[in-house]
Amino acid sequence: MKSDPIILAIESSCDDTGAAVLRGRKVLSNVVAGQSVHEKYGGIVPELASRSHQQNIVPVVHQALEKAGIKKEDIDAIAFTKGPGLLGSLLVGSSFAKAFSMAINKPLIEINHMEAHILAHFIEGDAAPEFPFICLTVSGGHTQLVKVSAPDQFQIIGETIDDAAGEAFDKIAKIMNFPFPGGPMIDKLSKEGIADKFSFAHPKVPGLNFSFSGLKTSVLYFLKKEIAKNPNFIEENKVDLAASVQKTIIDILMKQLRIAAQQNNISQIAIAGGVSANSGLRAALKAESEWTTFIPKFEYCTDNAAMIGIAAYYKFMKGEFTDQASKASARLEM
Ligand code: KG4
């Protein structure tokens, strides 16, 4: 088996169209086209997402190959996100990858998006975690505590029973009339706010699971009550509101992460997914002096194809390929 395969990876699970080229574990190019079309709707519109993927995918792949200085003939395999995600979005990436694989007569590799978020830590560059480690994967669709024992051994030890952490950021931001996606906006405003100004109750959930829908509801009722007294309440308090909400979400995440680390006697701790771009969460992790912590580079936190490429690298080395019969799966399990 070739030791440093060249892999073209495609990511299209949600609203970002990504293409990356890797040589072994090294990223040669990583191109992402976001979709501003959803902003005015305050959330992702699946129909529009798949249409935008269709428009973006050819130019994004072209750019990724060009930036990497790689010709089609040099590619050893094509990887794509099989799921989980929006079905219409996944179909664009998987169909493109299948057609490309057939055209250049090179094998296909199917990748689980959530595993890829975690494996982003193994992209050549910074130090990678040692096995076993615990990863808190926090994105717009998922919130999971995963015990990772090998590049292909993932055990979910806790997850959200309702909304994901990213969803909580986005939904609460929407209640406060912040633009979509709300996570980055709350993060930005938080930097100037007082995090202890407002307090919101923590959920009571068994084991290592999470819950965020109660927080969303309590913020909603709190704001309704305050706005009845002062219609400008949000505008006048937005930085403190943002900081308080962000702190609550981080406290909920960190509490379960600490219990998971303790119960499993593991001190190699990583975070992954879009919410791992959050400055407060990154700082909270770094402050844990008993752990060796791993925080992805910003470009590998939110959805990107480089993470699909690194996950594909491990499958390539084991000869794990798929074929034209592979089906995109919106609810793919780890
Ligand atoms: O992993 P990702 O790009 O897509 C999914 O697979 O869902 O995650 C997107 C989520 C969104 O909810 C977005 O608001 C959140 O990540 N996010 C953030 C930040 N950057 C992105 N949340 C909080 N703070 C940030 N800086």
Ligand code: ZN
């Ligand atoms: Zn993601």
